[in-house]
Amino acid sequence: MEDIKEFANIGLKNLDRLWVATPECREHLDNFAKANKGVNDFVLTQMAVNYGYKIAMEDILKLINKIK
Numbered sequence: 001m002e003d004i005k006e007f008a009n010i011g012l013k014n015l016d017r018l019w020v021a022t023p024e025c026r027e028h029l030d031n032f033a034k035a036n037k038g039v040n041d042f043v044l045t046q047m048a049v050n051y052g053y054k055i056a057m058e059d060i061l062k063l064i065n066k067i068k
Contacts, residue, residue, distance in 0.1 A: 004066050015054055022050035061062040 015022040021044055023029040029051050033044055 001064060001067070004060065008060045008064075011057045012054065012061075018046075018050060020046040022051060022054055023047055037053070045062060 012020055023032065032047060036044060
């Protein structure tokens with residue numbers, strides 16, 4: 001269980017080092033999507049992937065903390 005927790009924590013920490021920023025929340029992602037008007041679709045796609053990864057790692061940590 002500790003290995004999974006460490007994996008999730010490292011994954012969340014590494015989000016700060018990516019070339020494309022990870023949105024803090026869904027609202028920030030939506031605001032970027034509206035503002036770019038399809039100009040930076042690659043950036044928007046990567047931001048969405050990063051945000052989905054962030055949510056997954058946070059959910060894993062929540063489940064682990066629930067089990068303890």
